[in-house]
Amino acid sequence: MSLSLGVIGLGRMAQVILHSLFEVGEYVPEEVIGIVGQSRSIQKVLTQFPKGISVVDSNNPMAENVWDAPVKILAVKPQQLNEIKEKVSSKVQFSKDRPLLISVLAGVKLKRLQDLFPSHVCVRAVPNTPALVRAGVTGLSWGEAVSTEQKLLVEKMFQPISKVFDLPEVYLDAFLALTSSGPAYLALIAEALADGAVAAGLPRHLAHQLTYLTFEGTALLLKQKELHPGELKDMVASPAGTTIRALRHLEKEGVRSAMLEAVVLAAQKSREMG
Numbered sequence: 001m002s003l004s005l006g007v008i009g010l011g012r013m014a015q016v017i018l019h020s021l022f023e024v025g026e027y028v029p030e031e032v033i034g035i036v037g038q039s040r041s042i043q044k045v046l047t048q049f050p051k052g053i054s055v056v057d058s059n060n061p062m063a064e065n066v067w068d069a070p071v072k073i074l075a076v077k078p079q080q081l082n083e084i085k086e087k088v089s090s091k092v093q094f095s096k097d098r099p100l101l102i103s104v105l106a107g108v109k110l111k112r113l114q115d116l117f118p119s120h121v122c123v124r125a126v127p128n129t130p131a132l133v134r135a136g137v138t139g140l141s142w143g144e145a146v147s148t149e150q151k152l153l154v155e156k157m158f159q160p161i162s163k164v165f166d167l168p169e170v171y172l173d174a175f176l177a178l179t180s181s182g183p184a185y186l187a188l189i190a191e192a193l194a195d196g197a198v199a200a201g202l203p204r205h206l207a208h209q210l211t212y213l214t215f216e217g218t219a220l221l222l223k224q225k226e227l228h229p230g231e232l233k234d235m236v237a238s239p240a241g242t243t244i245r246a247l248r249h250l251e252k253e254g255v256r257s258a259m260l261e262a263v264v265l266a267a268q269k270s271r272e273m274g
């Protein structure tokens with residue numbers, strides 16, 4: 001069976017995508033080759049997948065075979081990008097489309113990808129970790145010369161694990177700052193809220209469970225009733241009540257401004273990485 005998919009950097013994010021591709025039957029393990037940085041990572045990665053997938057480290061001469069695949073997912077850390085060299089094999093004749101390189105790297109622009117991988121057409125994909133439970137969001141920006149078939153393939157890759165948004169590239173830094181970093185902000189808030197509930201007397205496991213249910217319910221309510229967050233806040237905060245007392249404290253401590261600046265800083269960092 002010939003190689004159909006090459007994964008350069010088979011770490012956490014690439015594994016999420018690959019699991020979904022196997023589950024929906026888009027690829028079978030025998031068609032996939034994955035590259036990792038260290039030989040000691042190979043065994044651990046292999047245990048995550050059905051038999052048949054090839055995994056080698058980047059120093060193994062076999063790693064060059066990744067360039068034979070007509071579709072590649074590039075999922076190394078942005079600082080590892082310079083180690084990656086395109087070695088397109090002459091063995092493979094790519095029928096009418098140039099091979100496709102899908103990069104999930106934070107901040108790295110299409111222009112740079114195109115310069116580094118000139119024989120490929122490039123796509124930027126910005127997924128997030130809730131993709132692990134098929135509740136992610138993915139932003140996609142297309143490079144020049146991507147064919148309709150290639151666009152459909154990329155959408156098909158990310159749709160089972162996320163809601164897909166086609167976006168101009170200029171939006172991707174802010175998109176990433178909100179959606180890719182967002183789970184970390186919300187996890188930090190969840191931990192702090194649960195700690196507060198424990199301090200106020202709830203058992204730890206109950207405090208966590210109630211925190212997640214409150215997050216889920218609030219997100220659903222905002223979405224389904226199409227409420228502005230300010231409307232929901234006003235609905236909950238009755239005059240001289242418990243909520244307004246807590247909100248007054250949050251405003252005094254600058255929580256709103258801290259969250260706003262956090263997103264701006266993450267977007268700035270993403271631009272710098274590009």
Ligand SMILES: NC(=O)c1ccc[n+]([C@@H]2O[C@H](COP(=O)([O-])OP(=O)(O)OC[C@H]3O[C@@H](n4cnc5c(N)ncnc54)[C@H](OP(=O)(O)O)[C@@H]3O)[C@@H](O)[C@H]2O)c1
Pocket residue numbers: 008009010011012013014035036037038039041058075076077078080083084104105106126127128129180
């Ligand atoms: N995690 C997220 O939520 C998220 C969201 C959006 C975008 N991203 C992007 O996804 C990319 C990967 O993130 P991650 O969290 O999946 O990182 P990760 O788990 O550290 O995965 C990086 C992978 O690259 C491999 N690698 C290192 N050097 C290599 C080389 N020279 N050639 C080939 N492979 C090499 C690593 O292997 P070893 O482990 O053996 O070194 C590892 O398998 C990043 O660029 C990030 O910006 C991540």
